[in-house]
Amino acid sequence: INTTPLCFSINSQLFRHNHTITPAYFSAVFSALGLSSNLFALVVLAKTFHHTKSRSRSSFLLFLGGLVLTDFMGLLVTGSIVVSFHITHFNWRQLDPHCHFCNFMGMSMVFYGLCPLLLGATMAVERFVGINRPFARSTTMSNSRACLKVAMVWVTAGCISLLPLAGLGSYRLQFPGSWCFLNISSRPLDMTFGLIFSLVGLLSLALSFLLNTVSVITLLRVCCGKDSAQRRRDYEVEMMVQLILIMTIASVCWCPLLVFIAQTVLSGSELDVQHLLLWLRFATGNQILDPWVYILFRRAVLKRIAPKMDWSRGSIVSLYPTISTSFRKFTRASLGGTLDRLDHVRPNPDKARQEDMPPHVLDATAPLNSI
Numbered sequence: 001i002n003t004t005p006l007c008f009s010i011n012s013q014l015f016r017h018n019h020t021i022t023p024a025y026f027s028a029v030f031s032a033l034g035l036s037s038n039l040f041a042l043v044v045l046a047k048t049f050h051h052t053k054s055r056s057r058s059s060f061l062l063f064l065g066g067l068v069l070t071d072f073m074g075l076l077v078t079g080s081i082v083v084s085f086h087i088t089h090f091n092w093r094q095l096d097p098h099c100h101f102c103n104f105m106g107m108s109m110v111f112y113g114l115c116p117l118l119l120g121a122t123m124a125v126e127r128f129v130g131i132n133r134p135f136a137r138s139t140t141m142s143n144s145r146a147c148l149k150v151a152m153v154w155v156t157a158g159c160i161s162l163l164p165l166a167g168l169g170s171y172r173l174q175f176p177g178s179w180c181f182l183n184i185s186s187r188p189l190d191m192t193f194g195l196i197f198s199l200v201g202l203l204s205l206a207l208s209f210l211l212n213t214v215s216v217i218t219l220l221r222v223c224c225g226k227d228s229a230q231r232r233r234d235y236e237v238e239m240m241v242q243l244i245l246i247m248t249i250a251s252v253c254w255c256p257l258l259v260f261i262a263q264t265v266l267s268g269s270e271l272d273v274q275h276l277l278l279w280l281r282f283a284t285g286n287q288i289l290d291p292w293v294y295i296l297f298r299r300a301v302l303k304r305i306a307p308k309m310d311w312s313r314g315s316i317v318s319l320y321p322t323i324s325t326s327f328r329k330f331t332r333a334s335l336g337g338t339l340d341r342l343d344h345v346r347p348n349p350d351k352a353r354q355e356d357m358p359p360h361v362l363d364a365t366a367p368l369n370s371i
Contacts, residue, residue, distance in 0.1 A: 024086035031079030041291030074112030106171025169193025
């Protein structure tokens, strides 16, 4: 009778003595850099949130704070286990004969992997509603509701990570023996869980891309449109830039691993452990890069980098008439049907278009029209 625990039922002899693949100093430096970056970002976010009066911005900061806190805890939990293994070379079979510790780490890897992707999609939905339906959002969104949605994301990711304990899939010790993760195999239950993990992550990234694209187009219309009321849109632009960078980093870091898992389980091919380890390192890089998006891409930092630039404008692009005109043409081409219907409603479309442009833009483009 085979009494080997399920998480050790793979051929662990291949990596039992191979402790030089990921040296202790590399794991320690990687974890320390990520923890310090996320901790610094949390402090900056807390100070900014304390001085923020805008409801939409405070809600966005809460979502961003939930993302940074998740990254911090993910590095703290998984990083401490990996670093401890490389320093002590503990024996998994003796330390964890019933796979409780391995299951805990596998759950942590899945939970802290899905949370940033789900939070990114949730932030994209909030920005989409805030930009395209601002009045509807202003009456329903509050800081407590933002915290509730962050908690719902954590619960969702937690429920998915618990599926192997309910019999759907399993967690296994992975090469080089320092970490546990979902078992990537062609077995029906393992295949199902692997596809759930991959598809949830990929769909979150796809939803973020779609909604952020629409939000950017809408925001460009607002920035390049009517300016008589002098509405400040600098914070909207700042939040949108940060959200796009978060989405880009998540896509670059996570897509290779998610596609690799889906491709492996669907093709039924043998697991390539070297590529798995490579793409996993790509994915964990997301936890280090996320906090720097907010640390570096803030108006306060950009003002110090370019102090001569007028950062108090409602729209940076409005400082450059040619860019403003190009953006107007781009958004009109992208949303042509809607704008054409608006022109039929207006009594004088040409005059309305001129009124939509800020005065300083009209002055700057006047000499060009006369040439």
